[in-house]
Amino acid sequence: MSVEEVVASLLGRFLREMSSIGLKKFCYKLKLRGGKRKRVQRLLFGVVSHLILVDWIMSRIGAPRDEWERNLLRVIIYRLAVERNREVVRRLDGVCGFDLEELARRVDEILAEVERLRGARKLSLKYSFPEWLVERLLEYMPESKVREVLAGLNQRTPTWAIVNTRKIDRDELIDLLSREGFECLPDDELDDVIMVVRGGEKLEQSTACRLGLLLIADKASAVVVHVLDPRPGESILDMCSAPGVKLIHASFRMGEGRIVAVDISEKRVARMRELIARYGVDDVIELKVLVKDARKLTEDEVGEIDKILLDPECTSTGVVPRSPDVKLRVTPERLREMVELQWGLLSHAVKLGRRCGARVLVYSVCSVTPDEGELIIERAVRELGVRVCDVPYGSEAYIPGLGVRLFPHIHKTLGFFISKLRLD
Ligand SMILES: C[S@@+](CC[C@H](N)C(=O)[O-])C[C@H]1O[C@@H](n2cnc3c(N)ncnc32)[C@H](O)[C@@H]1O
DSSP: OOHHHHHHHHHHHHHHHTTTOOHHHHHHTOOOOHHHHHHHHHHHHHHHHTHHHHHHHHHHHOOOSSHHHHHHHHHHHHHHHTSOOOHHHHHTTTTSSSOHHHHHHHHHHHHHHHHHOOHHHHHHHHHTOOHHHHHHHHTTSOHHHHHHHHHHHTSOOOEEEEEOTTTOOHHHHHHHHHTTTOEEEEOSSOTTEEEEEESGGGGGGSHHHHTTSEEEOOHHHHHHHHHHOOOTTOEEEESSOTTOHHHHHHHHHHSSEEEEEEESOHHHHHHHHHHHHHTTHHHHEEEEEEESOGGGOOHHHHOSOSEEEEOOOOOOGGGTTTOTTHHHHOOHHHHHHHHHHHHHHHHHHHHHHHHTTOOEEEEEESOOOGGGTHHHHHHHHHHHOOEEEOOSSSEEOSSTTSOEEEOHHHHSSOOEEEEEEEOO
C-alpha cells in the first residue's frame, strides 16, 4: 500500500476521533516503525496542517461521496498543491480512480485563483488558517507581518531543553549529550537553555533526560520563568500548574523556597506529580499541590506569597508548529470561552495576590490572538489598576506597553504572549 493510501485511512480515523485526541498523541499510538513511521507522520501532519486549503480546492473540484476516496483525494491534493510534488501523478496512476493529470491541471488553476484573491481570504487559504482568525490578526498587524506570523506557524520549531542547574552545568550537559550523538547549542539569551540542533526527536531517550539533568520544554516556556524570576527562599503561587513544566524550571532556579501549585485537572495533576518526583522538586521545595478551580482559591489555602504565575488554558494557537490540528479546533466560541476563563482567573489572581502579599504576577498564554493577550491585560490595567513592567525578551506586543510576544519566525519558539504585572 502506498504511503498516501495509509495516510488517507489514518486521516479519516483522526478526523473522527479528533474531539478526544490530539494529533501528536494519535501518531504516538500508531503501530508503525522506523522510516515508514516517519514518512506517514510527516505526510499526515502536512495534510492536517493544510486541510483548510486542501478542502477548499476539493470543494471546487467536487468532493467524492465515499469517505475513503475523499481522504485519498485530500492527500493527493496536498502533494500537488502544497508540496508541489508532480511525481505522485505518475506513481499513483491506476492506483486510485482519479484522472491525476487532469487533477494536477485543475489544482494549478485553482492555486492561480488563490493568488488573485485579496486580504484575509487569500491569507486564510494560502496558509490554511481559519479566515476569522486571520481577520482578527489583521486588525492588529499589517498584512506583511501577518503573512510572516502565519508562515512561521507552519514551520517546525527546534527542540529546546532546560538545564537542571541544580545537578549539572550547561557546558557539561552539552558535552554529555554530544557523546550520545546529540548536537546542542547554548542559547545566547537564557543561561540555562539549550537548542538541540541534531537528534531532538530522540532527546527523551538520552541518558541526561532519564537522569533528570534536563527538562524538555520550548524556549518560550523558559522565558516565562525567567520573567517571573523566582529567587531562593521565595513563595510562588502557580495557578494553572499542570503538567508542571514551569514549576519544575522554577524549582531549578530557586533551589529552596515554597510553591503552591494549583490545577483543575486531576489527570494532568497526576502527570505533574510524576514529573515532580522524577526531578526531586519536593526534596528542596516546600510544595503544596491542590486540585481545584483556581478561581475559587482562598487566602487560607495560599498563605503569604511573593509572586504569582498564571499560565492559563488558551486556544493554543501558538502551538500550531507542533500541533497543527489546533487550526481545526479553534473557533470563535472556543476563543470566547477561553477569554472568559482567563479573565476570571486573572481578576481573582490579582485580588487574592494583593491579600496574600504578592507584588508580581506573570501572565502567559501560548496563543497568537490579541483577545487572550493584550486585550486581557488592557482590561486588567483599566479595571484592576495593575501596572505593566518592561520585559527584556521577545518582540513588542500587538499593543505596545502591554507585554511581549515570541514568534516562531523571529525567536524560533512557539507563539507566546507574556506580561509582567506589578500588583502594588
Ligand atoms: C497551559 S496549561 C498549564 C501549563 C503549565 N503551567 C506548565 O508549565 O506545565 C493550562 C492548565 O490550566 C488548567 N486549568 C484550566 N482551567 C483551570 C481553572 N479554572 N483552575 C485551575 N486550572 C485550570 C488546565 O487543566 C491546564 O493544565
